[in-house]
């Protein structure tokens with residue numbers, strides 16, 4: 001168990017009204033997280049959630065087996081307790097801790113509500129989505145990532161390094177760096193499967209993220225689109241090492257010959273490939 005100092009006033013506990021429209025609540029979460037990082041004097045990654053939890057009246061952080069649950073936020077006589085699932089990997093526990101901290105923004109002042117959370121559930125309600133968003137902002141602050149992108153161009157190598165700097169998972173790091181990039185770049189995640197029960201099992205688009213220039217162009221990349229058999233994506237999937245080369249891309253409205261970096265990631269029970277598709281590069285940076 002980690003016991004935290006108690007010199008904080010819990011000043012931003014319960015300051016977001018649950019009835020607030022989603023977009024407004026999201027902006028409030030972003031501002032509050034930024035304020036917490038400043039008050040805690042956290043200026044360099046990794047942005048450790050335990051470093052700001054005490055500011056929100058969290059007195060104890062405890063590891064316990066929780067089954068399917070990722071984390072809980074519990075009220076108590078001497079303050080709040082965050083319980084994290086000890087069976088989850090450290091990086092996921094880090095995110096869960098940040099998620100529970102963001103719940104304190106919505107907590108009623110009497111602290112008489114407890115939360116039990118499964119992080120990243122697709123059917124999550126608004127507050128759960130806002131807590132995932134806020135947790136991402138704690139661990140990968142937009143302001144800091146934007147500063148990094150002024151000095152480095154996004155690449156698979158940068159994503160790999162940044163994962164270590166921020167103590168975060170590959171996918172959220174890759175998404176954040178892609179979405180905040182001012183270059184025309186698309187991030188595609190490929191996984192083996194069919195098309196919702198139809199079509200042959202192939203390596204297919206699972207999800208994608210776009211940088212601002214491509215969002216403004218309304219680039220469309222369809223889910224489940226297959227990777228060409230001889231593509232670098234398929235080679236990266238089968239060989240396991242990163243591949244960077246010019247490739248013919250035919251994905252929805254993204255069409256042409258572009259420089260593509262692809263890298264395979266393995267996890268217990270599966271694997272996936274992340275590809276960065278650069279519209280204005282011909283070589284690796």
Ligand SMILES: [Zn+2]
Pocket residue numbers: 099103115116117118127128131
């Ligand atoms: Zn939650």
